[in-house]
Amino acid sequence: MPQKPIRKSLYFSAFVLFAVNVLNFYDRHVPGALTEPIRKEFHLSDTQVGLLGSIFIWLYAIVGVPLGRIADTASRKKLLASAVVVWTALTASAALASSFAMLLISRVGVGVGEAGCAPAATSWLGDLFPPDRRSRVLALFMLGVPVGGALSFFFSGTLAQAYGWRASMALAAAPALLLVPALLLLREPKRGASESNAAFEAASVWNILRIPTLWWIIASGVLLNFNAYSIASFLPALLSRVHGLSLAASGVASGVVYIFGGVIGGTLAGLLGDSIVRQRKDGRLLVASIASLVAAPLACLAILQPAGAMIAAVIFFALTYAALTSYYGLVYSAIQDLVAPNQRGTTMAVYFLAMYLCGASFGPLLTGRLSDLLARRAATLAGSVAVTETFRAIGLQQAMLEIPVLSVVLAVILYLGSRSMITDVARREAAVIPSHSLAS
Numbered sequence: 001m002p003q004k005p006i007r008k009s010l011y012f013s014a015f016v017l018f019a020v021n022v023l024n025f026y027d028r029h030v031p032g033a034l035t036e037p038i039r040k041e042f043h044l045s046d047t048q049v050g051l052l053g054s055i056f057i058w059l060y061a062i063v064g065v066p067l068g069r070i071a072d073t074a075s076r077k078k079l080l081a082s083a084v085v086v087w088t089a090l091t092a093s094a095a096l097a098s099s100f101a102m103l104l105i106s107r108v109g110v111g112v113g114e115a116g117c118a119p120a121a122t123s124w125l126g127d128l129f130p131p132d133r134r135s136r137v138l139a140l141f142m143l144g145v146p147v148g149g150a151l152s153f154f155f156s157g158t159l160a161q162a163y164g165w166r167a168s169m170a171l172a173a174a175p176a177l178l179l180v181p182a183l184l185l186l187r188e189p190k191r192g193a194s195e196s197n198a199a200f201e202a203a204s205v206w207n208i209l210r211i212p213t214l215w216w217i218i219a220s221g222v223l224l225n226f227n228a229y230s231i232a233s234f235l236p237a238l239l240s241r242v243h244g245l246s247l248a249a250s251g252v253a254s255g256v257v258y259i260f261g262g263v264i265g266g267t268l269a270g271l272l273g274d275s276i277v278r279q280r281k282d283g284r285l286l287v288a289s290i291a292s293l294v295a296a297p298l299a300c301l302a303i304l305q306p307a308g309a310m311i312a313a314v315i316f317f318a319l320t321y322a323a324l325t326s327y328y329g330l331v332y333s334a335i336q337d338l339v340a341p342n343q344r345g346t347t348m349a350v351y352f353l354a355m356y357l358c359g360a361s362f363g364p365l366l367t368g369r370l371s372d373l374l375a376r377r378a379a380t381l382a383g384s385v386a387v388t389e390t391f392r393a394i395g396l397q398q399a400m401l402e403i404p405v406l407s408v409v410l411a412v413i414l415y416l417g418s419r420s421m422i423t424d425v426a427r428r429e430a431a432v433i434p435s436h437s438l439a440s
Contacts, residue, residue: 021144050368068349087113135273139329146262157251216417221355261321269329
């Protein structure tokens with residue numbers, strides 16, 4: 001049987017799923033790219049700006065668990081197509097917002113739609129590619145995070161400066177008109193199709209939570225996403241306030257950070273992850289731990305650059321982002337090593353519930369709150385009654401120093417997770433029931 005058409009079909013499926021994830025993160029990052037015009041129009045504090053990011057995540061995390069279960073039992077293609085329609089429609093609806101409350105409602109709807117993307121898509125990819133090639137394909141899929149974020153920052157700020165932030169929101173939904181039909185044309189693989197000896201376990205949440213390494217991975221996801229969403233929500237604002245960039249320029253600079261940092265981190269993660277797993281089962285988590293440790297000093301250098309040192313700040317932010325985003329290809333493939341094929345959607349949903357609800361949801365909110373407090377403190381120390389833009393710049397710069405601190409803690413958590421990885425993979429391989437012995 002000819003292999004070339006099959007290989008083309010595999011890679012076309014992977015490309016479409018990657019494109020879906022790009023749109024996923026493009027629409028997710030639009031409010032971050034448009035922080036300053038939205039803040040000024042609705043007279044928002046940084047705490048309220050953070051809430052705009054956090055409320056999206058709360059719904060995303062909670063709804064993700066039942067959607068993950070659906071991804072393990074029903075059509076992933078239909079789930080993904082429906083999710084894209086929902087989140088893009090709600091993204092566009094923000095263009096009609098006349099109050100901060102309406103903006104919040106639109107972001108809640110986006111969270112509900114986007115919750116179906118990762119559990120279904122990562123489970124799908126796990127059935128397309130065998131274990132020793134998953135770091136590369138999942139790293140490619142997760143390049144949707146930096147590429148989607150970069151494109152959002154590149155285009156959203158520029159479009160907003162030219163046509164207003166509402167037009168930028170509406171246009172963010174347009175790619176769905178092409179992606180939904182492309183997604184519906186794909187052939188969905190059978191669960192376990194890529195396994196040499198496909199095997200299944202009971203796909204209950206309680207069985208998944210009995211895996212010790214998964215607890216360490218969940219804790220690492222909390223810390224990683226706290227940092228990631230703090231950067232997503234406030235990087236353009238930091239570049240504007242500290243380095244004096246315009247809305248469009250801060251968006252382009254943030255896009256450079258995302259595209260270069262994300263591609264470098266994702267590429268290295270894919271190559272190193274698939275190479276080291278052939279030598280040691282815990283290798284992916286060990287490499288992720290080292291990368292997180294490297295991110296800490298890089299983040300300090302990025303955040304503390306003085307006003308005007310924009311190029312140095314962008315370079316160090318890109319290197320920080322590269323170190324942090326290497327996490328996805330390494331850790332997501334490690335998760336798939338830990339669980340059976342019919343547990344992957346549920347496992348990712350449980351993982352997302354914890355890391356988004358406990359990490360990402362608090363990243364924008366607490367960073368924004370800390371920024372407000374430190375800005376007020378700077379104004380008080382200077383003897384000023386008003387908290388001017390100068391003090392807001394100082395407050396945000398100081399608040400973002402939480403990122404290097406949490407990167408060190410993240411490195412420790414990943415190292416601890418690596419210590420139980422070998423035992424847990426061996427347990428899974430020994431305990432599974434061959435799929436041919438189960439009724440379909």
